[in-house]
Amino acid sequence: DAGITQSPRHKVTETGTPVTLRCHQTENHRYMYWYRQDPGHGLRLIHYSYGVKDTDKGEVSDGYSVSRSKTEDFLLTLESATSSQTSVYFCAMAKGGTGGYEQYFGPGTRLTVT
Amino acid sequence: DQQVKQNSPSLSVQEGRISILNCDYTNSMFDYFLWYKKYPAEGPTFLISISSIKDKNEDGRFTVFLNKSAKHLSLHIVPSQPGDSAVYFCAAGGRETSGSRLTFGEGTQLTVNP
Numbered sequence: 184d185a186g187i188t189q190s191p192r193h194k195v196t197e198t199g200t201p202v203t204l205r206c207h208q209t210e211n212h213r214y215m216y217w218y219r220q221d222p223g224h225g226l227r228l229i230h231y232s233y234g235v236k237d238t239d240k241g242e243v244s245d246g247y248s249v250s251r252s253k254t255e256d257f258l259l260t261l262e263s264a265t266s267s268q269t270s271v272y273f274c275a276m277a278k279g280g281t282g283g284y285e286q287y288f289g290p291g292t293r294l295t296v297t
Numbered sequence: 298d299q300q301v302k303q304n305s306p307s308l309s310v311q312e313g314r315i316s317i318l319n320c321d322y323t324n325s326m327f328d329y330f331l332w333y334k335k336y337p338a339e340g341p342t343f344l345i346s347i348s349s350i351k352d353k354n355e356d357g358r359f360t361v362f363l364n365k366s367a368k369h370l371s372l373h374i375v376p377s378q379p380g381d382s383a384v385y386f387c388a389a390g391g392r393e394t395s396g397s398r399l400t401f402g403e404g405t406q407l408t409v410n411p
Contacts, residue, residue: 214396214397216396216398218401223306223403224403225303225386225401225402225403225404226341226386226388226401227401228398228399228400231396231398232396233395233396233397239395239396241398273340273341275340277397279396279397284329284331284346284390284397284399285331285343285346286343286388286397286399287343288333288340288341288342289340290338290339290340291338291339291340
């Protein structure tokens, strides 16, 4: 769906370096999410946002931080990347509440930490 | 604690036959269930959903069945087509869940053979 994009699409970085992934949506949806996908684990929630400057932790938040300064942008930061953070990262958005629980996903970012 | 489980990592069916994908959940507070389809190198796409007040929802070749007493849902695809080959995730959420979060299963790889 062109309403949500992620950048970069691929990144290789070294252990210990900071990394920021960007998610941008054009639908003015209130909720945004960051997931990681790993074999055997499905999609696991890292952090989510329920409004500008309003964020909370998901089930695998250790080593990650997020920021949402504008409705359309949701940033995921790995302060000091580790090999265990090699994964595919997906951003998603949702209207939420009476607007619907369906989440719509971006195309993903493949991150490799060497 | 895996609240949403897809016990079959893979499923192979012949073109034209029925595909049945299964999902079990443990949290009785879930009241909204969804299925997503994911092709390689793409983000998951929303397929079909069902509310806990229903036991069946149909959309073209796709039907989702919900058995609340068994905490079980299934996705039926009839007839199956080679283009249906993808990873399918089930997801669950609840009106009481903050941030309109969803919990995903591990995924089932469906292969439809011509």
